[in-house]
Amino acid sequence: MDESTIICKCEEINLAEIESAIQSGAHTFDDIKRITRCGMGPCQAKICSSLVREIISQSLEVSLSEIGLPRMRMPLKPTRIAALAGKETSSSVVSVFAESAPKEGDES
Amino acid sequence: MKTDLFIIGGGPAGLHAASVAATYGIETMIVDESFSLGGQLRQQTQQLRNLPKSFKTQTGTALAKQMIEKLRQLDVTKLVKHTMIGTYQDGRIGVTDGHRTIPISANKIIVATGAAEEACAFPGWTLPGVMTVGAAQILLNREYVRPGKNALILGSNNFALQVAKQLAEGGVNVKGIIENKERMEGNETETIDQLQKIGVPLYFNSTIQRAFGREKVEKVILNHGHKALEMDVDLICIGKGLSPILEPFEILDCHFTYEQALGGWLPVYSLSMQTSNPSVYVAGNAAGITDMGAILLTAEIAAVSIAESLECVNNADADKTRKLLWQELEQIESESFKRTFQARANVVKRFQEETDLSQVNGQ
Known part of the structure; x- marks a missing residue:
């Protein structure tokens, strides 16, 4: 790998950007994500997660078992807003995003 | 929608768990994001080695066909082209077909999401x-x-x-x-x-x-x-190996552990394949990367254990079946990679330690 090798394909983040985030104090995947947008594209870190954790492990000389997983949030897969909102007034957008209980009549 | 058992993933583990559970009389629903069931078996044209005793040696594609055919004769609801995208606060699972999101309430859940390639x-x-x-x-x-x-x-x-x-x-x-x-x-x-x-x-x-x-x-x-x-x-x-697909476990509040020989991070689970969330079970490669025989056996263990907790089989019979399945699992995994079974034993031990600890703290 060289400095310009892409690590996160979706957001086009290269090795240099990830290493500089680590030098600024990042030591988890989520730190790097917040600094660089790495892992925030359509695949939601499914491809780069292990690559980035490997880089952290090597740069900081810590074992992979000490580097946690990225936080996984809802919706777990790219989902159209319309699919979450539904057509009825009883909106499940509230349910899924705010993680609140669905209203009566949501079930179909 | 309502069901006793909800299975996430229609690959070999999900399909086998569904057919075992439905045979015990459990009302079962299986969801897969693809347009057809079978998962990665659909392109495994090679003969599968080391299958459990109850399966004859066959190709992956033939095995997928056989298992899908078996489900046709059982009370199993199949949701293809549906994806689990989250959970509601009341525990119901949100599944989408791309047009709308459907809440599903289930007594028990098996996560059989399989593995992703590195x-x-x-x-x-x-x-x-x-x-x-x-x-x-x-x-x-x-x-x-x-x-x-x-x-x-x-x-x-x-x-x-x-x-x-x-x-x-x-x-x-x-x-x-x-x-x-x-x-x-x-x-x-x-x-x-x-x-x-x-x-x-x-x-x-x-x-x-x-x-x-x-x-x-x-x-x-x-x-x-x-x-x-x-x-x-x-x-x-x-071809750099596989790692378990974990997204649903975090949403379902399951604890994780790390075992290199099983593909890295994975949920902790008991001898019943039960995770730290008592209504959530795990089967197949999601419970650690292994070969096809072990994928099918872990699915069967999860299904039998759920049948036990839903009182479709008595404890003594479930125990006996589970013991035999674990013996076969040890045998199959020791034949291919011994480290895999040892790592699996570590995961179960950690589950036990966590349970003991929470009991001590609770007293």
């Missing part, structure tokens, strides 16, 4: 023509498309070797298999012999320095020992 970054890895071995196998066996003319395989685990062989048999010129260690990772002698017969060269202590090409891969430079080797290839298949 990537490998090198300069040029984002060029078209670089793909995982699994992607190449789908193109070849499911779409009947040759993914390239001249291929290089990166990695020498059993799956990478199997795909290398299938590509060669499908008319692709496999110019080499490269491995960064000094020996082969895979141990299936039959596949290794066949690759030797075809004349596929193996490069140990080797890595990819760089892949080049205008718009797609045309050339690759290898670091082979102390030398640099140049090769004209239009296909690079990355």
